[in-house]
Amino acid sequence: MAAEGAARDGADVLAGLFERLEATYGDLGWWPARDAFEVAVGAVLTQNTAWRNVERAMAGLTEAGLLDPAAMGDAPHETLAEAIRPAGYFNVKTRRLQALCAAWRAAGGAEGLAARETPSLRAYLLDIHGVGRETADDIVLYAFYRPVFVVDAYTYRILGRYGWLDDEPPYEGLRERLETTLAGTPQAYQHYHAYLVELGKEHCRPRPRCAECPVTDLCGKRGVAAGQG
């Protein structure tokens, strides 16, 4: 049937895209962190924020001795906000980090969270103030090493430009479709998300700058037409 053929072609495009990205980028060494809590803190701090600024904030937290669920959770708002100031939205993120700390401790720490099955873990994280779908999946994938595809703005933008999306499907639908199509390991999903972010930063900005894109020839339609790569 035509629909099955289209789906198979879509899967081929996707597999080819990630093969090429793997050859181009290899292991990007993404999300270095000492422990699960540090991953979770970084996931909150990086919300709509450049990683360079997250690193400054993480350094501020280390400096202040706050990179710990108890210390961070008990710190005064002003103290925590000052430590994470370089990451922007510091008042918003201070509230979110303290909500994260409360939930983290209530769950029995990383050990308690790791004991949960993936759906329960996602649901628990999503229930925390300031932890949305992408942040939750960042934590599930990079802190707890579960096989979830992290969908972000780059995922929509790049897959849209490569003709893999017919429309703009809802987050959960796209995530499940990608996981079904790719059937990858946690390590593969960690790499895929990193690849899409790197590719997006370099070549698929909101205003396309697609010159010398390593996967230009795989582009099918949409924004990449008209010689943008």
Next chain:
DNA sequence: GCCCAGGTGTTTC
């Protein structure tokens, strides 16, 4: 000065 960055919650229709 303008755009963008590894989003989320709230308000409003």
Next chain:
DNA sequence: GAAACACATGGG
């Protein structure tokens, strides 16, 4: 339920 808006620093 989707669109508009607030949140804020730092780099190009």
